[in-house]
Amino acid sequence: MQAAVLSNAKMETFEKLESAVRSYSRGWPTVFEKAKGYKIWDIDGKEYIDFFAGAGALNYGHNNDEMQEKLIEYIKNDGILHSLDMGTTPRKKFLEAFQEIILTPRNLDYKVMFPGPTGTNSVESALKIARKVTGRDTVISFTNAFHGMTIGSLSVTGNSFKRHGAGIPLHHSVSMPFDEYVEDQDSIAYIERFLEDSGSGVALPAAIILETVQGEGGINAARMEWLRKIERICRRFNILLIVDDVQAGCGRTGTFFSFEPAGINPDVVCLSKSIGGAGLPMALTLIKPEYDQWGPGEHNGTFRGNNLAFIAATEALNNWKSDTFSNEIKRKAALLKTRITEIIQAYPELKGEARGRGLMQGIATCGEGLASEICAESFKRGLIVETSGPKDEVVKFLPPLIIDEEGLKNGLSILEESINHVLSK
Amino acid sequence: MQAAVLSNAKMETFEKLESAVRSYSRGWPTVFEKAKGYKIWDIDGKEYIDFFAGAGALNYGHNNDEMQEKLIEYIKNDGILHSLDMGTTPRKKFLEAFQEIILTPRNLDYKVMFPGPTGTNSVESALKIARKVTGRDTVISFTNAFHGMTIGSLSVTGNSFKRHGAGIPLHHSVSMPFDEYVEDQDSIAYIERFLEDSGSGVALPAAIILETVQGEGGINAARMEWLRKIERICRRFNILLIVDDVQAGCGRTGTFFSFEPAGINPDVVCLSKSIGGAGLPMALTLIKPEYDQWGPGEHNGTFRGNNLAFIAATEALNNWKSDTFSNEIKRKAALLKTRITEIIQAYPELKGEARGRGLMQGIATCGEGLASEICAESFKRGLIVETSGPKDEVVKFLPPLIIDEEGLKNGLSILEESINHVLSK
């Protein structure tokens, strides 16, 4: 969201002491204090419906009762909080639960790497291992991709403002057109030609990295057919396929992994955000056993053993023991899609376009600054909702997956009122 | 520590399910379960004295009572766990306490940036802002520096195994000799000549980044005079001085910032590890106001709002309200230095060399693999202690700062017995 000029006494501490880099506290200029499920309250007691969910880090909602209990119990018992990559009981239990509940039922065979507790750390480790096992340096990424803010991840990120922030040229990556990027043009044909032709100027890459639904890039959902074609290209040219499921994974699109409906089998998968269950820092890199060619400690980091996160994460996995959770998401996703379509039709001035799938949807607008205005108005009316896209032109909906129908409807009503208000000005 | 070949049934889960990159669980092949203060216990109830402290992330010891209470209370009250960089009560309180307890009394004026919860994230942000404000791309780092594992930080890290892991050449950095790097040679003369001479092949850098005591690089402590000369070079050539205080900061060397005794005033400071108080992921980048030229969101990340960490961090700052804590560290540091010197003298076969300052000390050994053997033997005898240095040749002591004299003595006794045992083989 573009930085609003709103300011008030409440925010003085942040304005005075914090770096100018702060961003969300500008668009939502209040001090938040409490949260439960899909609701959040500020210090004035004002209630907000959360359609943002920590940018996808709170799929299971705020302060889930069971997680709270487990965390408190663990702390009370002097459980180890910090452990790097030492063996601990919570790490062991998480590994076993992840294998049993997630990997085995999906016929997926991955070694689990704890790369440091952030999404960008997972991406950096994925790029490293792909380069190591192939001996190649180039990585193909896509237009409007977002993979993180450290130099390795930034080099495969599309946004020019973020890239420019690096202060150095970013290399070893080639940006290819995402699905349906150029009107009436076939991105697959383009990619294949570049890879087939030894004179194309594009080296055979170590990996192709992609998000199945681009979150920051504007809620661009690739078609399943396109994902399968990309996988086929990877197999044909012996390129590793990395799916960055940091935002779209952990159920966001309806299945645990966002790529399940495509039936593809990535070589490396990056998970973070909601993998920690309660919003606590955690990340995983899943690597096919044949590619798990790391030397001990070749990639490391201090916070690979966030045991509180392991505990909440293990609790969260219970949601995936049956199909119920997944089916619920799909039902709510359909409801969301219907309402979005209605809103777009009701407000033709928006020139709105429905985007996304699962509970990762959005409305692309056309006017400069329009989406930001809608989000700012929504905030005033009690809805936390964010923009995305290269020009902040998309209103993005990422409600907690556990939101109930009422919450979803109420949130969308606030949104509609806000749109109405903004367009009436 | 070099990966030991030890293996046992307890470790089966990790061996089977976790990536080959795991490292500490090889050298300390057990499952840890509980910890308090400077002690830690595994699932068999075996007790260990902790001379490792989460690689410096647990300066305040494990499971401090006050922190536990505050964390539990916060969770019980549905406090917001995850908040990106939104305003929250714990973030506000931390900012105010940090200003009041740490910055103001030291006459330091910094804007506080939350760059993502890891040290490498702080370093990446420091490099970015230095490049942005100077418009230059090169950064001078030092031999045996360690700044992190993401590509930006890795490019200013010395270790060739880690660098090689990048899979790509690392650029925009120049490695200069750290204090006393080459025998009888003056690193300052060398650096100045390179910067003065327009034909030197070394571009005027955006920044010089350094650790005052190199932790991973072998517990190399720069002399205060050297630090002052480096600062003078920075001022003379308008180069930003970045101190990476991720490991040496937060009291590790006796003062809150490791550079305080030198009387220098860095332009940017990186903090992580123990800043989170209880070992929870957190990091800060401190930037002089005149250099805080970020655009909103120009560097961001999902886990910049780890409120549990803010709560423990704020509690931890209380230790710095008076000089008591600092004086205690210095007293124990002297004790540690004395015992290290005795051990070196008692075992001339070690060809030992005392390294470091504060509670960040070490014994450099000469034999290939000797330090690793000592650490492995210490583990068997109930002491957690790690190696560092380019050849893992240094036994490194990083006890929690809150360790009492008895704990320190007992740990050192185990160490001495282990040395004796290893040398007698």
Place this chain on the structure above:
Amino acid sequence: MQAAVLSNAKMETFEKLESAVRSYSRGWPTVFEKAKGYKIWDIDGKEYIDFFAGAGALNYGHNNDEMQEKLIEYIKNDGILHSLDMGTTPRKKFLEAFQEIILTPRNLDYKVMFPGPTGTNSVESALKIARKVTGRDTVISFTNAFHGMTIGSLSVTGNSFKRHGAGIPLHHSVSMPFDEYVEDQDSIAYIERFLEDSGSGVALPAAIILETVQGEGGINAARMEWLRKIERICRRFNILLIVDDVQAGCGRTGTFFSFEPAGINPDVVCLSKSIGGAGLPMALTLIKPEYDQWGPGEHNGTFRGNNLAFIAATEALNNWKSDTFSNEIKRKAALLKTRITEIIQAYPELKGEARGRGLMQGIATCGEGLASEICAESFKRGLIVETSGPKDEVVKFLPPLIIDEEGLKNGLSILEESINHVLSK
């Protein structure tokens, strides 16, 4: 052409003393001794028709009488042979003739730079000045482009074998699809979308560099309409347009500059090869006055003052004083095109495709190694002709522009016999 295994006593010196990098002396294993016009003779007195013309460096044929006279006279008079970029009489005369005969009549306004006597040197200087005046680092080049073998030029060259030879990753360039590169896809649409979208991952470039007819890349001639669209993109985004006319310039396609029929006005033009008139090393970089922002000596080189080349070059310019020379080329080009078409129709097994324009044409073949076989057979029968293209799949015709009809017909007869022979095997 692929290295043939032919070898004989004549070649012993080269095989024994010269580096393995030698290439043409493998495909044409003889020692050449004499040349005149479009003919060349080896030490055995065998005559060859030259359809190669020094890879385009001998547009005016071998040993033009007037040039010979002028060169001899100059040497006899102790004229200065080597002069760096000092003022000399031949340099002065060349500058004046180039202005009067070439630039002024075409309404072109360029400052003339002598960048060192090779094409790659001209390209390197063009890239430097484009980066300097725009302050940007990226350059867009095209699939199957060839711009030279030094690192700067290689980074904008498409061929993977050549690029790989760099031994380092090549950066600061983005390879875009040349005209009609991917079947049924519009390269202009792709390029525009990448440049319009701030999330595309492609930075605004300093320059677009192109050959209007790609020589080494397979005799791919861009359509005039495509060239105009590229120029329009450059103007819209304030990108410099660099035309590398090293091979296609100096009349090769029928006009002095290859881009004249498109009516475009490049910001920088690279010339070499035939600019030296007689095959002597020389190169020019033409720069619009507003972009000629060099500091004195910012790009330099020892052989920028090859006065023998200036003399032959000035003599060669006389060909352009009227339209006669240009019209002759076009007439012969039409004849060449007709014969190529006939040959393709006569030999359907070739699956031949006619390529190119002017006296820069070729036949693309489909079989692996077929074009190389045809060239090898042609050599035996007295025709010097080369392959090009990423798989050496194109038989390339670059006869001297001064060739007469008889020479052209005889050469093509030898070619046809060679095709017939190869296909009959």
Place this chain on the structure above:
Amino acid sequence: MQAAVLSNAKMETFEKLESAVRSYSRGWPTVFEKAKGYKIWDIDGKEYIDFFAGAGALNYGHNNDEMQEKLIEYIKNDGILHSLDMGTTPRKKFLEAFQEIILTPRNLDYKVMFPGPTGTNSVESALKIARKVTGRDTVISFTNAFHGMTIGSLSVTGNSFKRHGAGIPLHHSVSMPFDEYVEDQDSIAYIERFLEDSGSGVALPAAIILETVQGEGGINAARMEWLRKIERICRRFNILLIVDDVQAGCGRTGTFFSFEPAGINPDVVCLSKSIGGAGLPMALTLIKPEYDQWGPGEHNGTFRGNNLAFIAATEALNNWKSDTFSNEIKRKAALLKTRITEIIQAYPELKGEARGRGLMQGIATCGEGLASEICAESFKRGLIVETSGPKDEVVKFLPPLIIDEEGLKNGLSILEESINHVLSK
């Protein structure tokens, strides 16, 4: 030399039509027309003594009678002028003469590569082959090195003005201190420490590239002992030693190769400038047979077959058939050294320092702009002499090796008068 503001009618063509990059025609603002031996005349008939020799490209003087005859004869006989890397008679003869006269008597075993006709081309090819055979990417170069202006060569060049001209950051190189670079510091100790220590941040390089006497960098002559130590380092770490003998080779320092007195045996040698005998563009890369691992055409270029240069080059080699030529150079070098020393003593205001060896000597001055003023004054008085060094602080003497005692003395008299004049102002 700094660009002087002198201007006159004679120079109008250059000022109007040539690029601002022109440099020597600013410092020596006249039009040169004729030259013989060590003398050169401008269009006004003014005579100059040449202490510049085409920046070392005219070691054998201007317009040697025998070379003129051979060139004229070859042209008259329709000899092939341009031949890429095809076999030709002059190429064959040159290869044989170079083997017999230069390599064999010196017990040197090299394959001869023709890399394109310029020094930078030779350096680019040397870097490529070193990277290819070692599989490493870093190259160690030295402070104040000059290796050329194309991106590969520029990356191992020290001068910041030249480097900045690249417009992109230059990588894959590490600049180490040349012999006696930092007062009282031992550059060998530094280099060895960086290479021994796996934590130094400097990767094991593919090659070390050096000039034995740095020409552009200020006439810095390495001691023989230092060269031997560098060679020992190369052998110890399996690093290729590349000697760039473009300026210091071909007899400039008294022996054909400048490294002969050190008794070292480089793996790759770059030659250009005077290798062409008469100042015609030509270059060689000499590669030990075991490292000549090129694929055919992996490095190429249009002007690798400058047959006029081969003819003059072969003629020039005759000078090396006995010791006479070499002994003559040494005698004149001693004379030059004596006179330089006298001048320095006679003019203490210069704070002069004698530099260099052979006929590659200089006087380092201290005042800003002083050396440039001396050169400008010398030009007025009939002496062509140039500055070098990072601040143009050195007056550099590169007379043709064939100069006689009288010429040397007369030139030095003019120099002394010019110094006297400048200091008296």
